[in-house]
Amino acid sequence: MDPEVLRSYVPLYKEAFILTLETGWLGIAIAFAIGIVTAFIMHFRIPVLAKIASVYVELFRNTPLLVQLFFIYFALPKIGISIPARECGAIGLGLLGGSYMAEGIRSGLDAVGTLQEESALALGMSKRQMFMYVIFPEALSISVPGIVANVIFLLKETSVFSAISLMDLMFTAKDLIGLYYDTTEALVLLVVFYIIMLLPVSLLGSIVEKKARYRTLGV
Amino acid sequence: MGFEVLAKGNNALRLLSGLGVAMRISLISVAISIVVGIAIGVIVAGRHPAAFAVFRVYLEIVRIMPQLVLLFIVYFGTTKALGINLDAETASIIVFSFWGCAEMADLVRGALLGIPVIQYESAASLGMPPLMTYRYVIVPQILRRMIPLSINLITRMIKTTSLVMMIGIVEVLKVGQQIIEANRKSSPNAAFGIFATIFFLYFIACWPISRLAAYLEKKWEN
Numbered sequence A: 001m002d003p004e005v006l007r008s009y010v011p012l013y014k015e016a017f018i019l020t021l022e023t024g025w026l027g028i029a030i031a032f033a034i035g036i037v038t039a040f041i042m043h044f045r046i047p048v049l050a051k052i053a054s055v056y057v058e059l060f061r062n063t064p065l066l067v068q069l070f071f072i073y074f075a076l077p078k079i080g081i082s083i084p085a086r087e088c089g090a091i092g093l094g095l096l097g098g099s100y101m102a103e104g105i106r107s108g109l110d111a112v113g114t115l116q117e118e119s120a121l122a123l124g125m126s127k128r129q130m131f132m133y134v135i136f137p138e139a140l141s142i143s144v145p146g147i148v149a150n151v152i153f154l155l156k157e158t159s160v161f162s163a164i165s166l167m168d169l170m171f172t173a174k175d176l177i178g179l180y181y182d183t184t185e186a187l188v189l190l191v192v193f194y195i196i197m198l199l200p201v202s203l204l205g206s207i208v209e210k211k212a213r214y215r216t217l218g219v
Numbered sequence B: 001m002g003f004e005v006l007a008k009g010n011n012a013l014r015l016l017s018g019l020g021v022a023m024r025i026s027l028i029s030v031a032i033s034i035v036v037g038i039a040i041g042v043i044v045a046g047r048h049p050a051a052f053a054v055f056r057v058y059l060e061i062v063r064i065m066p067q068l069v070l071l072f073i074v075y076f077g078t079t080k081a082l083g084i085n086l087d088a089e090t091a092s093i094i095v096f097s098f099w100g101c102a103e104m105a106d107l108v109r110g111a112l113l114g115i116p117v118i119q120y121e122s123a124a125s126l127g128m129p130p131l132m133t134y135r136y137v138i139v140p141q142i143l144r145r146m147i148p149l150s151i152n153l154i155t156r157m158i159k160t161t162s163l164v165m166m167i168g169i170v171e172v173l174k175v176g177q178q179i180i181e182a183n184r185k186s187s188p189n190a191a192f193g194i195f196a197t198i199f200f201l202y203f204i205a206c207w208p209i210s211r212l213a214a215y216l217e218k219k220w221e222n
Helices: A003-043 A049-061 A063-077 A085-111 A114-122 A127-164 A168-182 A183-217 B003-007 B013-046 B049-064 B067-082 B088-114 B117-125 B130-167 B172-182 B190-219
Strands: none
Touching: A003 A049, A003 A085, A003 A127, A003 A183, A049 A085, A049 B067, A049 B190, A063 A127, A063 B130, A063 B172, A063 B190, A085 A127, A085 B088, A114 A127, A114 A168, A127 A168, A127 A183, A127 B049, A127 B067, A127 B130, A168 A183, A168 B067, A183 B049, A183 B067, B003 B013, B003 B190, B013 B049, B013 B088, B013 B130, B013 B190, B049 B088, B067 B088, B067 B172, B088 B130, B117 B130, B130 B172, B130 B190, B172 B190
């Protein structure tokens, strides 16, 4: 391994890292928003919308992100919808993630017992208060392990962005291998940057999971 | 809308055989993962501290490294570092099994350690020898926990096989791109038809399997 080569590659990777991270977190934010709305619709069985929501969840949970991105990026322009690569990446990740988040949050909502609802109502809370202060916080802390796993999964999925010519970490690595054939250096930096991106999330995730577990147990 | 390309020549058949390649890679990897994963899981459940430490590191690597990065390392890295020329399909089976083994081993470990000691004690007090205890008491419980989760692993593997086109395997997405390129002039909208079809194909391949897993999980909940 040549330290000179490593040093010359780092700025390129840094740029790609920032792009990957920005697009990734934007996608995760979209996923969270879609997930909460979809979970509510499914939990309360709102007519018509609930059917659409479950079709959406099944469709996106059972297809790979790469195929979804190809569809959004290459197929939709043919029917007049063109979206630039970066937005495309964030939207694709958001749609995929939304379906996973929806399942996670819905199972949390379903797990909160009716006793909790009845107690809240007996205390004179309005329906809205009951939901905002009792049901939703409890459901969220039940779903935390699932949400953490989803965030890690989605950050890993960002690696396919290169397929729609987004210049992310994978794209940079492949490009450098093709150009200079310094395979070892390119791969080492690729791994290092993915560790920087995911290890903190993974460690933080374990801590948050533990905290959430105490909350649900009421310890 | 570009669906007419499917009817040309044997395009539809080619797409299906592309999906076949993806299925083959995932099924071979799942088979390897189940056999090797169970063995690793049983070893780790033995609570040997060194084995557990190694396993934790292995699990963390699988947890945080994207499969595509692992594919790049095995496919491009081994050629350079070891001088072995792996073909892309072998490389992807190695990566998928590496990932699957970790998941299976963790499932087995969790299931084994999740069975309360009282089960073993009750079996022993009924006069069952250890082999019989495992055969009639422990293993059936573990299987009920593991089967739905390993079926889930199959669908995730099928979905992840879409990545192998990035190391040059001609699977369904690559075949799709070739068809689009070849018909650029005659059907300019082929991209829509082809990618919509592939989207649907993956869904048809994965959805029934996920339903089955969900059904079994519910049925065996208690």
